[in-house]
Amino acid sequence: MTEEKTPHYTLSDFDYDLPKELIAQTPLKQRDSSRMLVLNADSGAYEDKHFYDILDYLNPGDALVMNNSRVIPARLHGWRPDTKGHVEVLLLRQDHGDVWETLIKPAKKFPIGSTIDFGDENQTVMTGEVVGELEHGGRYVEFHYDGIFMELLDKLGEMPLPPYIKEKLADQERYQTVYSKVEGSAAAPTAGLHWTPELLDKVRAKGVKTIELTLHVGLGTFRPVEEEDIDHHKMHSEFYQLSQRAADEINQVRKQGGKIVATGTTTIRTLETIGHKFNGDQYGQELKADSGWTDIFIKPGFKWTTVDAFITNFHLPKSTLVMLVAAFTGRENILNAYAHAIKEKYRFFSFGDAMFIHR
Known part of the structure; x- marks a missing residue:
């Protein structure tokens, strides 16, 4: 059986029209009350949920992996x-x-x-x-x-909110995840903003392991893709760290048949950087403790080694983050899901609603 060739996409292939009023300017009062669009990456089927429904999609024996980087008042x-x-x-x-x-x-x-x-x-x-x-x-x-x-x-210093957020943030902690610990990011790993301590306790009570790693979000977050040929885009490097304990826990979950569920694109970038570094394109191999700098560019055609499902927000048109998600779902599936989200008036970007993407 011959492997299907990935089409060569250009920057314009990841564009979409977003009404400005759907760009969330402030966080919701309750973090986990955000809406959540659940997308099956293989079939393209989607359903409308709320973030607190995430419990229905995590199973005993799975691992929920989160980026514990903390934003500095940069x-x-x-x-x-x-x-x-x-x-x-x-x-x-x-x-x-x-x-x-x-x-x-x-x-x-x-x-x-x-x-x-x-x-x-x-x-x-x-x-x-x-x-x-x-x-x-x-x-x-x-x-x-x-x-x-x-x-x-x-x-x-002030919290470095993205340029598309015009409102002043009343509570600076709302631009931090509830599990942020390690200072060093210039922007928040925003998929994690939906978690509350209470919801994480429910996740653990269900038998899901919660595992932390670190990736400090840097210049890449602020840098648009300028090349129409996306293969010419160069990602900026960001520092990451995965401890021995975290690697061991992920490997144990994998051995026992559990899924590796990433919270956010920064967690994905860390796990897939390490997966590719030690295992090439091989899926499901053991991870090792590691730290360093990554400029990994995940786009359609990427070979996934580690991540089975993930939580993410809705990303900017023509951004590397839309390309990352499309590498998992296929371009058509993610743009169809975005079109549904726009029609249903989901809230977009950093303080916006969530997606849960699985197979």
Whole structure:
């Protein structure tokens, strides 16, 4: 039997029309009351549910894997020492020591050697010096300060909400998952925002293992695909970590016939990075503890090694995340499901509704 060849898709193949009013601006009062579109990846059949119905789709012996990365208050407002002009700096990831990869607005006015002051009207408490340039207009900034950087960041920084969210977030914790622990992300792993401690307790009571890993969400979240030929798109690297205990638990679940259910695309990227690193294209092999940087680009034609089902949100048109989901469901199935979600007025993007995708 010959293997069916994956069509060569272009960027336009992952476009869809979304009414602006369906972009969720604020989180729902109750996290797990979001709607959930359940999609069978093989048949394309879908059904309308709520997130708390997720219990009906998880079975004893399965593993629910979650990304425990915590968003740092990565948006800083500063000023130019000479003109006092306003500057916005978004921290993307720590490069080394006090040097960070950043996005600066307006970037063109900040060549290497430029400085930025941070603090309040009365006192500068931290300065940043541009020490290098990144692709796509980013800057390396070295920070100078007294004290502990993360403590200063808590005082000076804001939660870096995506640009399509125009409303101010009243409670900053609503842009964190309830299980976030390890600081380092520039954006939330948003599929996890639907979980509550009570619902996770019910999952465990049903006999489902809950397992954590870490992937710090970075520049890739903010970077659009610009190449019409998607094969030419280069993903940005993000740091991930899977502990020995987590790897052992996943392997045990797999041996006993349970499914590996990922919460979000960041969890998928971590599991599939490690699966491919140690097992090539082989499905269902043992995972190993690992940490490092991944620039994995999951698109149609991808060979899945580890993930059997997953929870995700509705993603931006022409984004790498739509391509990732299409790699599991097929392009037609996911775009049909999105068309249904738009017709039924589901809420889209970070604070929006969820999908559960399974076979």
